[in-house]
Amino acid sequence: MGKVLALVRANWLTAASYRFNLFVSLVSLIAMVIPVYFVAGALQPVMAKSIAGQGGEYFGFLLVGITTLMFLTTAVTSLPAALGSSVASGTFEALLGTRARLSEIVAGMVGYAFIWTTVRAFLLFAVGWMLGAPLVGEQSPAALLILGMIVLAYFPFGLFAAAGVLAFKTSGSLPAAVLTVSGLLGGVYYPTQVIPSWLQDLSAVIPLTYGLRALRAVVLEGGALSASAPDLAVLAGFIVLLFASSLYVFTRAVRHAKHAGTLAQY
């Protein structure tokens, strides 16, 4: 754990040295919430019926969706991005030459990105709460658990993309495709029941569909975790399946790069 924290600290110090970037990142978040608030208010009469089972209030619905999408983006893109830049700079090779395990290096590479996303998510929720979003604060532990499960279900896509970076020097369009499909069909901006029926079949194989439904039930409806057990069971299935396959692919990619001698090439 000490090694992971040391890498997280190094990444934090690097990020903190770009002060203007940090400032813009936070200000832009606040600037984004305001228009979302007004647009949600305007669309409330149209959306009220379709989101009745998920809080019934469109601003809160959007807030949960957008926050989750932020975590999703971090889960899918942070590792391939960090790996790509550290392979290109030679840092990855230097890290692999130490006593740290590969799992510790990977966790250390993405740890800061997740912490920063959490900070931004708290800020987003705080601004949303001040604007009147109906968030149920007592359900925070359950919400964090579900959010953690969503991240775990999507981090494997980051591992697949990182495997692509190691084996083929590109993650291709995998991260963009995963985020686009999940964003459009996973219920981020609208409930999945409003999309055409043939597309609804597709949303059934997207982990986010189950995760967001459970999260909104807990955060916006104040429902018990047990009430979302069926959705969480499916999400857990995705986690097991995706993690097992992505870990296999990633370790194979590392081995391939060590065989091909391309670990430090980008």
Add this chain to the structure above:
Amino acid sequence: MSVVAAGAHTVPPEAPTAAAGEAIRLSQLTKRFAIRRGWGAALRRPLLRQWAPALEDITCTIAEGEFFGLLGPNGAGKTTLFKVLATLVLPDGGSAAVGGYDVVRQARRVRSILAPVITDERSLYWRLTARENLELYARLQDLPGETAPRRVSELLATVGLADAGRKLVGAFSSGMKQRLLIARALVARPRILLLDEPTRSLDPLSARAFRAFLREEISGRQGCTVLLATHNTEEALELCGRVAVLHRGRLLAVGAAADLIRQVGKERYRLWTRSPVLGSLAALEREGVVHQIATQPDAEGWARVDMDVAGGLEGAARVMDALSRAGASVGRFESVPRSLADLIEGIIERKRGSLDG
């Protein structure tokens, strides 16, 4: 299930298997890389793979505490060999053991005693200070939290960066970054240090200071086994007790640096003269004492004559005698370091000769 013969000792899988005093053992080590083909060739025969050998049957042993040079031109296989030892590249055949630990099966053990100096400056965290960089690697190398700051201070002083510890690495000169890269590799007090062309980006003065630092501090005081890869013959001869000459993935020769030059049989000499000496030298050339004579006049009437002289000091004395008998005006007669190309050519010639013989 494994069966152990009665009376035999079971050896823990993590136990080293090196002979005493042995730092590195390479046994028929082989590595090849796939050749990247053009689109046309790949489309015509998609399943065909072509390979380029990077290391072929390398067998060699390096003793603990030795300063060992790996001499070879670009593409000789030096960096590949280092990466195999640093567990960053997997070999295709043969074996490599570091401190008795196998580089494939016991990679973490190998990394606990060996440190590669990654000479790419970009591999440092440029937005962090020198101290923060070293503190990070101290944690990654399992140094206890309470001893890490002291070790970092020690290292900064050792590499002459004590006053620059709080400065951002991005503001460092190339020489300072190279020293920090060395300090980073030394954090965990490795027994074996791999240096891949460490003076490549240094100016001549910094390079000389750096070589002195390697010899006195790293090899002398710290007692590290050092493997130095270089294509600078002079550097290898100055620093290394023994050198191995690698060419196109093959180990051409291993031995004490001075012996290697002697075995190749010819030394390069340079003569500064104002007299016509080619006639005298031609006679010696016919006798096989001098070879490869090259002359170059300069503006002030002196001519520079370079030649290979066989037979060591005896051969040089014969050249001096001949020049003296001819009454040549000699300004200077000196031995000059052989270039890597000369050394490799000499070794190849010698090998060819022994095969023909």
